Amino acid sequence: MKETNKKFILLRYSLVVFLMLVFASAIVFSMxxxxxxxxxxxxxxxxSVINKVTEVEPERGKLLADNxxxxxxxxxxxxxxxxxxxxxxxxxxxxxxxxxxxxxxAVFEPSRTAEQWRAELLDxxxxxKSHSYRLLRRQLTHGExxxxxxxxFFKLAKNKNGLxxxxxVKRSKPYGSMASRSIGIxxxxxxxxxxxxxDDPYMRGRAGLEKALDSLLYGIPGEAHSLQLNNRIIPVxxxxxxxxxxxxTTINVTLQDIVETELYNMCRETEAEWGTCVLMxxxxxxxxxxxxxxxxxxxxxxxxxxNHAVLGYEPGSVMKPISMMIALEDGIVKDxxxxxxxxxxxxxxxxxxxxxxxxxxxxxxxxIETSSNIGMxxxxxxxxxxxxxxxxxxxxxxxxxxxxxxxIAGEQTPIIQRLGRTRADRVALTRMAFGYSTLxxxxxxxxxxxxxxxxxxxxxxxxxxxxxxxxxPDSIVPVTYIRERVCSPENAQKLRIMMxxxxxxxxxxxRKWVQDERVPIAGKTGTAxxxxxxxxxxxxxxxxxxxxxxxxxxxSCIVLMLGANRGAGASSGMVVKNVALKMYARxxxxxxxxxTVKTDGNGNTVKREGGVATLYAKPNGGQQARMTKDLGIxxxxxxxxxxxxxxxxxDVRGLGARDAIRRLEGxxxxxxxxxxxxxxxxxxxxxxxxxxxxxxxxVLRN
Numbered sequence: 213m214k215e216t217n218k219k220f221i222l223l224r225y226s227l228v229v230f231l232m233l234v235f236a237s238a239i240v241f242s243m244x245x246x247x248x249x250x251x252x253x254x255x256x257x258x259x260s261v262i263n264k265v266t267e268v269e270p271e272r273g274k275l276l277a278d279n280x281x282x283x284x285x286x287x288x289x290x291x292x293x294x295x296x297x298x299x300x301x302x303x304x305x306x307x308x309x310x311x312x313x314x315x316x317x318a319v320f321e322p323s324r325t326a327e328q329w330r331a332e333l334l335d336x337x338x339x340x341k342s343h344s345y346r347l348l349r350r351q352l353t354h355g356e357x358x359x360x361x362x363x364x365f366f367k368l369a370k371n372k373n374g375l376x377x378x379x380x381v382k383r384s385k386p387y388g389s390m391a392s393r394s395i396g397i398x399x400x401x402x403x404x405x406x407x408x409x410x411d412d413p414y415m416r417g418r419a420g421l422e423k424a425l426d427s428l429l430y431g432i433p434g435e436a437h438s439l440q441l442n443n444r445i446i447p448v449x450x451x452x453x454x455x456x457x458x459x460x461t462t463i464n465v466t467l468q469d470i471v472e473t474e475l476y477n478m479c480r481e482t483e484a485e486w487g488t489c490v491l492m493x494x495x496x497x498x499x500x501x502x503x504x505x506x507x508x509x510x511x512x513x514x515x516x517x518x519n520h521a522v523l524g525y526e527p528g529s530v531m532k533p534i535s536m537m538i539a540l541e542d543g544i545v546k547d548x549x550x551x552x553x554x555x556x557x558x559x560x561x562x563x564x565x566x567x568x569x570x571x572x573x574x575x576x577x578x579x580i581e582t583s584s585n586i587g588m589x590x591x592x593x594x595x596x597x598x599x600x601x602x603x604x605x606x607x608x609x610x611x612x613x614x615x616x617x618x619x620i621a622g623e624q625t626p627i628i629q630r631l632g633r634t635r636a637d638r639v640a641l642t643r644m645a646f647g648y649s650t651l652x653x654x655x656x657x658x659x660x661x662x663x664x665x666x667x668x669x670x671x672x673x674x675x676x677x678x679x680x681x682x683x684x685p686d687s688i689v690p691v692t693y694i695r696e697r698v699c700s701p702e703n704a705q706k707l708r709i710m711m712x713x714x715x716x717x718x719x720x721x722x723r724k725w726v727q728d729e730r731v732p733i734a735g736k737t738g739t740a741x742x743x744x745x746x747x748x749x750x751x752x753x754x755x756x757x758x759x760x761x762x763x764x765x766x767x768s769c770i771v772l773m774l775g776a777n778r779g780a781g782a783s784s785g786m787v788v789k790n791v792a793l794k795m796y797a798r799x800x801x802x803x804x805x806x807x808t809v810k811t812d813g814n815g816n817t818v819k820r821e822g823g824v825a826t827l828y829a830k831p832n833g834g835q836q837a838r839m840t841k842d843l844g845i846x847x848x849x850x851x852x853x854x855x856x857x858x859x860x861x862x863d864v865r866g867l868g869a870r871d872a873i874r875r876l877e878g879x880x881x882x883x884x885x886x887x888x889x890x891x892x893x894x895x896x897x898x899x900x901x902x903x904x905x906x907x908x909x910x911v912l913r914n
Contacts, residue, residue, distance in 0.1 A: 264437070264438045265435050265436070265437055265450075266435070266436045266438075266447055267433045267434070267435065267436075268433055268434035268435065268436050268449055268451075268452075268453045269414045269415075269433060269453065270430065270431030270432060270433055270434065270453035270454055270455050270456060271286060271431065271453070271455040271456065272286050272383070272398070272415060272429055272430060272431065272455075272456050273428065273429040273430075273431065273455060273456030273457045273458045273459060273681070274286075274458045274459070275395055275421060275422070275429070275458075275459050275461060276458060276459065276460045276461060277460075277461060277463050277464065277465045277468075278460065278461065278462050278463060278464050278498070278500070278677060279464070279465070280460065281386075281465055282386055283385065283386070283387060283395055283461065283463065284383055284384065284385045284386075284395055284422075285383070285384060286381050286382070286383060286384070286415075287353065287354070287381070287382055287383075287384040288353075288354050288379050288380070288381055289351040289352065289353065289379070289380050289381075289382055290351060290352045290353075290354070290356075290357045290377040290378070290379055290380075291346065291351055291352075291377060291378040291380070292346070292347045292348055292352060292357070292360065292375065292376075292377050293344045293345060293346055293347060293375075293376055293377065293378065294336045294337065294345045294347055294374050294375060294376075295343050295344065295345075295374040295375075295376060296336055296337050296338070296343070296345055296374055297343055297374075298371060298372075298373075298374035299371075300369070300371035300372040300374075301337065301372060301373065301374055302372065303338075305365065305368075305372075306337060306365055309364040309365035310330060310333060310334070310365070311330070312363075312364040313329075313333065313363055313364045313365050313366070314326040314327070314329040314330040314333065316363040316364060317329040317333070317363070320356075320359070320360065320363070321348060321905075322877075322880045322882075322904050322905055323882065323904060323905025324904070324905065325904060337374070347375075351380070352377075357377060361375070381415075383397075383398045383415065383422075387465065387468075389515060389516050392420075392516045394420050394421060394463075394502045394504070394519060394521075394620055394675065395420050395421055395422065396417055396418070396419040396420020396421050396422030396423055396424075396621060397417075397418050397419045397420065397422060398415045398416060398417050398418060398422050399415070399416070399418045400414065400415055400416075414430075416430065417429065417430075417621075419621055419622075420519070420620065420621055421459070421461065421619055421620065421621070421675060421676075422621075423621035424619050424620060424621040424623075425459055425619060425676065428456060428457045428459060428679065429456040429457060429459065430456050431453060431454050431455045431456035431457075432453065432454035433453055434449055434450075434451045434452050434453030434454070435449070435450050435451035436448060436449045436450060437450050454681075455681060455682065456681075457679045457680065457681050457686060458679070458680045458681065458682075458683075459676055459678070459679055460676075460677045460678040460679075460680065461619075461675050461676060461677060462493075462498035462499050462500060462674065462675055462676070462677045463499070463500065463501065463502075463675070464500045464501065466798070466800070467491055467500045467501040467795070467800070468500075468501040468502075468503070469888050470501070470791055470794045470795065471489050471491050471501035471502070471503050471791055472501075472503045472505075473887060473888065473913075474489075474787050474790040474791050474794070475487050475488075475489045475503050475505055475771070475787055476503075476505055476514055477790075478773070478776075478783055478784075478786060478787045478790075479505050479507065479514050479773065479776075480514065482773065482776035482777050482778050482783050483507075483775070483776070483777055484507070484773045484774060484775050484776040484777075484783070485506070485507055485774040485775040486504070486505060486506040486507065486517060486518070486520060486773070486774050486775075487503075487504075487505050487514075487771065487772070487773040487774070487776075487784075487787075488502075488503065488504045488505075488519075488520040488521045488654060488771070488772050488773075489501070489502070489503050489521075489769065489770070489771045489772075489787060489791075490502045490521050490654060490655060490658055490673075490769065490770050491767055491768075491769045491791065492658060492662055492673055492767065492768050492769070493766065493767060494662055494665045494666050494671075494759060494765045494766055494767060494768055495666065495671070495691075495766075496671065496691050497659075497662065497671035497672050497673045497674055497691060497692075498674065498677065499618065499673055499674065499675050500767070502521055502620075502675075503516070504516055504517055504518060504519050504520055504521060505517065506518060519620060519621075519622055520654065520772065521620070521653065521654050521655050521770075521772075522618070522620050522622055522623040522624055522653050522654075522655050523622070523624055523653055524624050524625075524626065524627055524651030524652055524653050525651060525652065525653070525654070525740070525753055525772070526647060526648055526649075526650055526651065526652075526740040526753070527647045527650065527652045527654075527657055527738055527740060527755060528646075528647040528648070528738035528739045528740035528753065528755060528780075529583045529585075529646055529647055529721075529736060529737060529738040529739060530647060530657055530661075530736050530737070530738030530755045530756075530757045530770075531644075531645070531646060531647030531650065531652070531657075531738070532579075532580055532583065532588045532645070532646055532647065532736065533580060533661065533664065533707055533710065533711060533736050534607075534612075534657075534660050535588055535591070535592055535644075535645045535646070536576065536579075536580060536588070536591070536707060536710065537660075537664065537698065537699050537703065537707055538592075538603075538606050538607070539576070539591045539592065539595075540699065540703040540706060540707070541699050541700070541703060542595055542606070544591055544592075544594050544595050545576045545591060547576075548575060548576045548577045548706050548709070548710065549575050549576075549577055550575060550576070551573040551574065551575050552573065552574065552575070552576070552587070552590065552591075553572070553573055553590075554567070554570045554571060554572070554573060554574045554579070554584055554586045554587045554590065555567070555570060555571075555572060555586060556568070556570045556571070556586075557586075558586045558589070558590070560589070560593070560638075560639065560642055561635050561638050561639050562635075563639050563642075565585055565586050565589055565642060566585075567584050567585045567586040567587075570582070570584045570585075570586050570587065574587050576591065576710070577709065577710050577713060578713075578717075578719070579591070580710035580711065580713065580714060580736065581710065581713035581714055581717040581719055581720050581721075582719050582720075582721065583714075583721050583736075583737065585646045588645045588646045589642035589643075589645045589646065591645070592641065592642070592644075592645040593638070593641060593642060593645075596641060597638055597641065598633075599633060600631035600632070600633065600637045600638055600640065600641040601630050601631045601632060601633075601637075603631070603641055603644065603645075604628050604629075604630055604631065607626075607628065610670070610695060610698045611670060611694040611695040611698070612626055612656070612660070613625050613626055613628075614694055616655060616656065616659060616672060616673055616674075616694070617672070617674075618655065618672075618673045618674050618675055619674055619675035619676045620655075620675060623653070623655070624651075624653050625653075625656070626650065626651065626652040626653065626656050627650065627651040627652075628644060628649075628650045628651075628652075629649070647738060647740060648740065654755070654757075654770045654772045655673055655770075657755075657757055657770060658673065658757060658768055658769070658770040659671075659672070659673050659694070660698065661735070661736075661757050661758065661759065661768055661770070662759070662768040663697075663698045663699070663704075664699070664704050664707045664708060664711075664759075665704075665708065665759035665765035665768050666704075666765070667701040667704045667705075668697040668698055668699040668700055668701055668703070668704045669693060669696065669697060670693055670694045670695040670696070670697065670698045671691060671692070671693055671694075672691075672692045672693060672694050674689060674692075676689050677689055708734055708762070708765075711734040711735055711736055711758060712732070712734040712762055714734070714735060714736050714737065714758075715727055715732075715733050715734060715735065715758075716732070721737045721780070721781055722735065722736075722737050722756065722780075722781035722785045723781075724781065724782070725781040725782045725785050725786050725789065726756070726758075726781060726785040726786070726788065726789045728789060728792075728793060730793065730796050731760050731761055731789075731792040731793055731795075731796045731801065732760065732761055732762035732763065733758055733759070733760040733761075733762065733788060733789060733792055734758050734759060734760070734762045734765075735756055735757055735758015735759065735785070735788065736756070736757055736758065737754075737755065737756050737779075737780035737781050737784075737785060738754070738755035738756070738757070738780060739752050739753070739754055739755070739779070739780050740752065740753045740755075741753075742774070751774070751775050752774075752775070752776075753772060753773070753774050754772070754773050754774075754776050754778075754779065754780040754783050754784050755770065755771065755772045755773075755780055755784050756770070756771050756780055756781065756784035756785035756787070756788050757769070757770040757771075758770075758788060760788075760792045760801070761801060764802075766801060766802065767792075767795070767801075769788045769791060769792075771783075771784035771785075771787045771788055772784065859899070859901075860898070860899035860900050860901055860902065861876075861879070861881070861894070861896045861897065861898055861899060861900050861901075861902050861908065862875045862876060862879055862898065863894075863898030863899070864876060864891050864894060864910070865891050865892065865893065865894060865898075866890060866891060867890065867891050868889075868890055868891075869885060869888075869890075869891070869910075869912060872885075872891050872910060873885075876908060879902075880904035880905065881896075881902065881904075881905075881906055881907070881908045882905055882906065882907045882908070883907075883908055883910065884907055884908070884909050884910070885909070885910035885911070885912055886909075886910075886911055886912065887911055887912035887913055888912055888913075889912045889913050890912060890913065891910050891911070891912055892911050892912065892913045893910070893911045894908060894909070894910050894911075895908055895909035895910075896908045
């Protein structure tokens with residue numbers, strides 16, 4: 213029995229030894245194969261890793277407003293975590309620092325009280341003992357991260373407090389949605405020709421200015437070579453990356469806020485599908501504000517959407533001044549006050565044109581004032597009926613179809629088909645004369661109106677003002693012209709008179725809505741039915757394009773809205789008027805508003821009689837006295853100041869943004885707001901109960 217066991221043990225021992233020898237032989241063979249037989253290929257692989265050159269992404273440039281304020285820039289955001297298992301943490305130091313640390317965190321993040329923070333910090337360090345406990349649910353800015361590290365216990369060395377972060381670079385817009393569609397977006401994904409998502413290793417522009425100017429904003433990538441250390445390989449920058457240009461745009465933050473607010477209000481009031489507005493400086497072509505709002509079909513609210521300002525649409529009657537300009541330049545119309553036969557119905561080539569605004573006779577001036585389709589068609593066919601294609605050639609000679617190159621991605625050029633000499637072409641010509649059978653972007657229409665306001669000088673609209681890198685100016689974008697002139701100064705003046713009649717004439721299509729003595733506006737309304745399938749529907753696009761002040765135009769503006777429940781003057785025209793009045797009230801049109809101080813020839817203040825100013829409530833009760841005394845206003849209407857609400861949510865209606873935020877944050881609420889000016893409503897009723905950190909939404913209006 214013992215002999216049998218001994219043999220069995222020796223057998224197993226021999227088997228184990230044999231297997232170990234086989235395994236060792238395999239290792240030796242593999243080492244020989246790697247170090248001798250395949251040495252060259254493995255050395256090549258090692259060299260490829262050690263000598264690997266990687267591309268270093270450059271810092272993307274900032275987009276700035278015309279005064280240098282940041283519209284969008286790269287910012288670092290931090291996700292803060294606690295490693296509760298860090299070996300360097302001293303429990304006695306932590307417990308001694310905990311009361312002060314809890315108080316600091318309650319001030320830093322008031323959504324939790326000091327007691328709640330105490331419990332959470334104890335949980336992070338002692339109970340969970342996690343390697344990656346997330347301290348805050350939100351990401352921190354760089355300034356917040358620096359501040360957090362000054363708190364008790366957190367200011368210790370990293371290995372002694374367990375505090376660490378994960379960093380992420382995001383493209384941030386300090387002004388939120390303001391002009392966001394024109395500013396554009398960046399992403400690390402893109403779409404190919406069949407709309408499949410493709411990952412891109414670097415952040416590139418995908419829409420708006422970010423896309424149009426991507427090559428300038430992106431910069432020049434650098435190079436990094438691998439460096440082998442004892443325990444790892446690290447990249448070392450050899451060729452520094454060149455940061456992208458900081459691009460100063462023509463956008464004015466104040467004007468942008470005015471335009472967006474007025475367009476938003478009108479879209480809400482008229483239940484429009486979408487609206488677009490562009491405000492431009494007449495002399496320079498600088499686009500000072502641009503807004504594109506689209507209604508969310510689920511919420512019913514409006515947000516920045518598709519950039520309709522650069523997409524082609526049938527413009528309707530806003531085309532008539534452009535057609536009239538050609539008629540004046542070609543000598544078809546010589547006297548704008550000479551009557552011509554028009555009528556309310558005109559049969560041309562077997563097709564009827566009906567004109568609800570017409571009459572038996574109208575002057576060219578009245579044709580624009582009343583927006584007569586028949587009158588405009590009769591004028592154009594006088595010269596171009598024999599060869600309708602020459603009407604398009606005439607527009608082409610003006611530079612109307614040349615790319616504007618404004619800096620906005622997705623910009624389209626006007627589309628007007630080249631007509632032949634058939635009967636159908638002659639009919640199409642009559643429609644083109646008053647804005648149908650064409651696709652013209654609002655920006656192209658505005659550029660031509662701007663030329664009329666600018667004595668015929670066809671300045672190029674643009675959004676880019678200056679390029680700079682690391683604070684040093686590189687180049688300034690000059691004022692350029694699509695054409696030196698599209699018409700003579702004399703004809704431009706005649707056109708301005710006609711467009712003034714649209715607003716101020718007794719039969720003007722915008723007289724009821726756009727007239728205001730404080731800011732004389734000239735322009736033209738336009739209405740075009742939309743096409744659904746192959747038929748025109750009942751839905752309308754409503755436009756107003758014009759300039760102000762009339763005597764010395766400083767700004768031109770166009771508004772286009774889809775599906776508003778009012779006419780063009782009462783919707784788009786009112787937006788232009790309200791924008792102009794707000795600019796006037798803020799002294800942005802070169803003059804001064806009615807309620808400011810007036811002085812005589814000796815510089816002495818002239819008292820006003822009966823002037824009325826609206827004062828908003830402020831904590832300082834002496835505001836009314838200062839206003840009436842310093843500005844010489846005899847009467848002033850003062851809103852009642854908010855009274856202390858005792859317990860519950862403070863009442864901040866009537867306060868400015870700064871005072872309202874100070875009062876609400878002092879009570880422990882988190883404030884979100886929209887609009888500009890003074891608080892008109894708050895989402896939580898004054899005096900109602902609340903929890904610390906709860907979000908309250910404010911609506912501000914001027």
